[in-house]
Amino acid sequence: MRSAIWTKECNKLPSHKKEPAPCASAGGRAFICLALIFSILMSTLLTSCKKTPKKTISLFALDTYVTLTVEGKEAEKAISEGTAFISEMEGKFSRQREDSEISLLNASSKDEPVTLSEETYLLLKTVCELSEKTEGAFDPTIAPLMDLWGFGTDAPGVPKEEEIRRTLSKIDYRKIHLLSGNRAYVDPDTAIDLGGAAKGYIGDLLMEKIRSFDVKRVILDLGGNVSVWDRSSEVTVGIASPLEASGLLCTYSSPKNETVSVITSGAYERFFEEDGVRYGHIMDTKTGRPVTTDLLSATVISSDGTKGDCFSTTLFALGSEKAKEFAVREGIDCILCMENGTLWVSSSLKGKVHAQDGWTIEYFA
Numbered sequence: 001m002r003s004a005i006w007t008k009e010c011n012k013l014p015s016h017k018k019e020p021a022p023c024a025s026a027g028g029r030a031f032i033c034l035a036l037i038f039s040i041l042m043s044t045l046l047t048s049c050k051k052t053p054k055k056t057i058s059l060f061a062l063d064t065y066v067t068l069t070v071e072g073k074e075a076e077k078a079i080s081e082g083t084a085f086i087s088e089m090e091g092k093f094s095r096q097r098e099d100s101e102i103s104l105l106n107a108s109s110k111d112e113p114v115t116l117s118e119e120t121y122l123l124l125k126t127v128c129e130l131s132e133k134t135e136g137a138f139d140p141t142i143a144p145l146m147d148l149w150g151f152g153t154d155a156p157g158v159p160k161e162e163e164i165r166r167t168l169s170k171i172d173y174r175k176i177h178l179l180s181g182n183r184a185y186v187d188p189d190t191a192i193d194l195g196g197a198a199k200g201y202i203g204d205l206l207m208e209k210i211r212s213f214d215v216k217r218v219i220l221d222l223g224g225n226v227s228v229w230d231r232s233s234e235v236t237v238g239i240a241s242p243l244e245a246s247g248l249l250c251t252y253s254s255p256k257n258e259t260v261s262v263i264t265s266g267a268y269e270r271f272f273e274e275d276g277v278r279y280g281h282i283m284d285t286k287t288g289r290p291v292t293t294d295l296l297s298a299t300v301i302s303s304d305g306t307k308g309d310c311f312s313t314t315l316f317a318l319g320s321e322k323a324k325e326f327a328v329r330e331g332i333d334c335i336l337c338m339e340n341g342t343l344w345v346s347s348s349l350k351g352k353v354h355a356q357d358g359w360t361i362e363y364f365a
Helices: 030-050 075-093 099-105 117-135 140-149 161-168 198-211 304-317 320-330
Strands: 003-007 054-061 062-070 175-179 185-186 217-222 225-230 234-240 248-256 260-265 271-274 278-279 293-302 334-336 343-347 352-354 361-364
Touching: 003 320, 030 304, 054 075, 062 075, 062 198, 075 278, 099 117, 099 185, 117 140, 117 175, 117 198, 117 304, 140 161, 175 293, 198 217, 198 225, 198 260, 198 304, 225 234, 225 248, 225 304, 234 260, 248 334, 248 343, 260 304, 293 304, 293 320, 304 320, 304 334, 320 334, 320 343, 320 361, 343 352, 352 361
Parallel strands: 343 361
Antiparallel strands: 003 234, 054 062, 062 217, 175 185, 217 225, 225 260, 234 248, 248 352, 260 293, 271 278, 293 334, 334 343
């Protein structure tokens, strides 16, 4: 999802104009204009504020556009290591690559389990735990449903009810079997898609790797999963409006010298329309259809990007009332965007979140 970033020293976004956001009617791949706008904005902001060694790079990876910005003495070396790391992780987690660890796992069996890298095994362990915590609202075995609806292809469409019912029986995170020695297998009727967690997890590991260099500021945008850290000043993240291509719901100011991930889920960028009905890409694991929710988007702010990624999807799917209950129970800092212009914001975020024109904050606890 879209975000904009500027530093406290700049105090405001530079004036700019944007074209309308592209409709992701072909499975959510139409991010090119948006990513380029974000890259230009990032470059403008950071060059105008500080004259310190810095490096910004944009690339297509993880099925989206990625922008990395690093400032500090070893910025260039950190960026180089970071891009190599992204490529390495994509080789492990991408379901679209036949030789990835996830693809090999999806072809495994009880008699022939696969041995996974530590990164993949730990991510699977985490998402299975989070699936249990969310009672299956988040489920990494969603792949058969995504394939049935055609998300990620050039020809998405509404399947028949019988096909949906048949496919639903394949969705169950308990069909993933984690064994000793980083080995695992899945039941033959299911498949894993880590799209709802991998970017958050990669962001955590990438931030740790880049911060090991002599740098002072790191801003990572993995297709809208934003992670920020600045040694000596806060970084303000603008959370995009689902209703306006260039609009913001609100801003969030991260504390200095703390790594924070700001992750938003919604159905306003990846969807298709059929017979006048819009179908978003976030699926209801109980009905087998795109979720029906009163939320436009759900944003989670967390020091743990993996949980933030999973929980933002969960909150969006739950709808506002259940989302607030879940967030309070699990101690999740979040911003829930309603169609009526209300932003339900965790009370723990008071003083850190500021609504933009047209939006009103209501706190909950």
